[in-house]
Amino acid sequence: MIAQPFSHPRILVFDSGVGGLSILQAITNRVPGCERFYLSDNAAFPYGTKTEAELIARVTEVMDYAIARIQPDLLVIACNTASTLALPVIRSRFSLPVVGVVPAIKPAAQFSRSRVIGLLATPATVVRPYTRQLIADYAADSTVISVGSSELVWLAEQKLRGETVSDEAIRAVLEPFYQHPAMAQMDTLVLACTHFPLLAEEISRQLGASVTLIDSGDAIARRVQSLLPQLSPDASTALPEHQAFFTKSTAEVEQLRPALARFGLPQTAILDIPLAVC
Numbered sequence: 001m002i003a004q005p006f007s008h009p010r011i012l013v014f015d016s017g018v019g020g021l022s023i024l025q026a027i028t029n030r031v032p033g034c035e036r037f038y039l040s041d042n043a044a045f046p047y048g049t050k051t052e053a054e055l056i057a058r059v060t061e062v063m064d065y066a067i068a069r070i071q072p073d074l075l076v077i078a079c080n081t082a083s084t085l086a087l088p089v090i091r092s093r094f095s096l097p098v099v100g101v102v103p104a105i106k107p108a109a110q111f112s113r114s115r116v117i118g119l120l121a122t123p124a125t126v127v128r129p130y131t132r133q134l135i136a137d138y139a140a141d142s143t144v145i146s147v148g149s150s151e152l153v154w155l156a157e158q159k160l161r162g163e164t165v166s167d168e169a170i171r172a173v174l175e176p177f178y179q180h181p182a183m184a185q186m187d188t189l190v191l192a193c194t195h196f197p198l199l200a201e202e203i204s205r206q207l208g209a210s211v212t213l214i215d216s217g218d219a220i221a222r223r224v225q226s227l228l229p230q231l232s233p234d235a236s237t238a239l240p241e242h243q244a245f246f247t248k249s250t251a252e253v254e255q256l257r258p259a260l261a262r263f264g265l266p267q268t269a270i271l272d273i274p275l276a277v278c
């Protein structure tokens with residue numbers, strides 16, 4: 001039984017940037033009665049180009065600080081790049097339940113009829129042994145076309161700041177799929193970076209209706225829901241305002257305010273973490 005010192009269960013959703021908002025949205029839809037905290041480690045963004053040692057050190061450092069400060073009942077690492085590497089370290093370090101976000105290869109393999117599946121992730125996630133193992137376990141009978149892109153992560157950040165994302169930019173990111181001989185049969189694309197569902201419309205516009213996009217959002221929300229039944233919200237107390245934290249004060253954080261408000265995060269604050277690893 002999880003101790004519940006606060007009147008509503010506190011969920012901390014963590015990512016390098018705004019990508020985890022796609023996961024937060026799914027959690028909000030399914031578990032609206034929780035107090036939600038969002039943490040973007042924008043001081044160390046992006047994660048997808050970091051070495052494994054740098055990333056484990058950074059995620060550990062940020063979690064040590066954030067968990068002590070926010071005291072969540074449950075942590076969601078809303079980042080495939082971090083989860084496919086650092087989940088065991090984080091789970092062994094803290095006693096709270098930790099939900100990770102990993103590429104949705106299994107549902108994609110169950111869904112695909114053509115047995116040609118696309119995998120779009122950060123360059124780090126595409127080559128992770130964890131990801132390769134998911135493919136071996138669940139999609140061994142399929143052709144999996146893997147494309148790693150950091151550019152798309154930046155484009156998602158750009159979109160949430162209210163800037164225009166051109167069709168040409170999206171097309172350029174997707175170009176490696178078109179170079180693959182099996183592309184014409186691809187019927188399913190796994191969005192294996194939490195930033196990418198924020199660009200689902202733009203990606204679909206390029207790929208057309210014959211390719212179904214699959215992400216991990218709702219599966220994660222269901223997992224969170226299953227872990228929370230014993231944390232019943234106190235109906236007599238109003239739900240406190242949800243909060244977004246960043247690890248660095250920047251002009252971009254200011255530009256994100258309208259988007260954060262749309263995701264139900266009217267309050268932003270800076271978590272001043274002493275940066276040993278960045």
Ligand code: DGL
Nearest residue numbers: 019046047048080081194
């Ligand atoms: N949103 C993160 C993910 O799901 C990664 C973005 C980054 O490279 O920082 O992989």
